[in-house]
Amino acid sequence: MLKRFPFFLMLLVGLAVASCKDDEDKPPVTPAPDTVSFVATISGSQQVPLNASTATGAFTGTYDRTSKTLTYNVTFSGLTPTSGHIHLGGPGRTGGFKVPFNSLTSPITGSQVLDQQTADSLLAGRTYVNLHTTAFSGGEIRGNIQQGTTAPVPPVEFAALLTGGQQVPANGSRAGGALVAAYYPATRLLTYNVTFSGLTPTSGHIHLGGPGRTGGFKVPFNSLTSPITGSQVLDQQTADSLLAGRTYVNLHTAAFPGGEIRGNIRERRLGITLGASINSAQQVQPNASAATGTFTGTYDRTTSLLTYSVTYTGLTPMAGHIHLGGPGRTGGFKVPFNSLTSPITGSQVLDQQTADSLLTDRTYVNLHTTTFPGGEIRGDIKVK
Template identity: 35%
Template sequence: MQKFAFTHKLFASAGLLGILMAGTSCEKDSDTNMPMADVVNFNNVQLSSQQEVPENSSNATGSYSIQYDKNSNQLAYTINYTGTTPTAMHFHKGEVGVAGGVEFEVAGPYTSGMKGTVKLTEAQEADLLASKLYLNMHSANFAAGELRGQAVTEDKVVLSNVKLSGKQEVPGNNSTATGTFNGIYDKTTKKIDYSIALNGLTASAMHLHKAAAGVNGDVVMEIMGLKGTTAAFTSAQETDLLSGNLYLNVHSAAQPGGEIRGQVVTDQKVVFASRLSGENEVAPTGSQATGNIYAVYDKSNKKLSYNIAYTGINPTAMHFHKGAAGTNGGVEMEVVGPYSSGMTGSVTLNATQEADLLKGLWYLNVHSAAFAGGEIRAQLVK
């Protein structure tokens, strides 16, 4: 009996020791192997002048990535840029389209590819995970901020500073009203959280329509109010949105078909809408012919897609020229025929041409037999 009791106690002690050791081992694992759900990655967040409030004319570019550890509240970043010399960098609190106060500094020295870490407060963590923080890169030329990028995860798409104007309507109108659309599209919920600012008109209705720049399209969904969340997009509607084939149309009592309009695109695309007229030629031609050019430039592939409409002219040639408004310049690229009103096409630019286009130094010149040097012209401006 005593031998049995001793053996029983020995096995019990060994079992208890095993349990304690297993418990210690599990606790260590939890400390050293952080669950992936506790790490949030913000990969390849784009920096652009278009996201600044207000937008500026810089052609510098950049991107950054963040790995945020929710256990330690540590944010690790890598920042890349080109075309600028930063004098300061900060993370600010503010939604897309809103300029906000500084939350914390990104310490120098500043070089492209720089890395660093910072520890967030609980409030800052909440703002980061709600897409309410942005990186602002300052420079001597743009002291308030040259490049900005909203910190969003890969399942979200920033739609920043979408400009609304009468010249983007088809046909374009002379309304002096303006507007801006800002939002974030969530690929998980398939909804846009948005805000809209309008100046010079009272909206009677607002809709998202399906069509490329320069084309009228059917209504996709109604937009209810100046700030809110859209209805969920279908997969097809999401594809149209992300390819730049949706536009916001703002209706009014004066212009029930639409007073101002804006193509809803990311900051990788730049929208141009300009009026063709003889008054824009140098010297003015006095021609009664008119027209419009609608164009979207895609920075990712350097392609300029255009839609050209006109009346009162039989073009013999069309070219994109380099020159500021009020000056004549050399041909940069031919617009290939055959020519007809509503014609579409695209051209691919080199780096120098891209820089000139984004500086407002390109114009479309439409030639005719009566005006071989150019009858009507339009400066490509944002």
């Protein structure tokens, strides 16, 4: 027994040496920094449910791990907050507030010692800053707080107006609706808010399919009461189709089981580019005129201002306007041209009906002549 002892002693020494060598081979552990920086962009598109507010803001902060103190700075414009807080909740989720703001004047600055739950949530990317207003008591603009010093890329915003005229085939329903949505590319999360009036849906979905086309649904709605709100992580096909402008929202009813109102979903931009080629073939009663023209325009969602330019050749207009009406349809004019010499340039603040029609490809430019008082050449205006 004693003869075996030196063998075990040598074995233990060998293991100890090997263990020490393993420790030497391991890279040194870098301690977590004592101070962590945070940042957020703040917008209505990050709200749950999201909204179309044009107000914006920014959040920056630092967290001291030793003292558990969060120091923050919040700036904003375009709204008058009634309250503001930092809440628990990751993107697309809501939670109770943990850090109330003592001031509501931009910039809002302050600091607070965090409890362990809030500190853990902050470090894990599961907190958000929220500014509440009278119009949006649940929050008008929100920013999902992330580690770093560079402002995170905000979600991609989408919008759609729902009408019977966008159905395939179109119908005469007078019901209407609107969708606003936000898409987070990193996680493929889509959050949405759909409002409607004038119908009682039996089902509702987001489908694959560009304007004038139909396809299967990918996002079913779990509620059918306005507003319909929800979120879903998209598969790659649906995400790609959304970004390419090939999805639509559809509300189905007993009278129209294939869909009563539809909205083609497009990226929501504050500055919208518009265009049209103008010729006689687009007249509802086509004629043989060889005159042609071009329309270009921009629409500012913030100010509702349409700025336009119209060029033409081959005719002498006696009047010119932008009218309500989709392809193959006619309607009253909403934007009269004050000049009739090419190029015709101008701008006008649009009422809501005209703006909605413009953004859903249901307006046209028309140049009228003595020979063709109902319009010699026409161009159906489309969002680019």
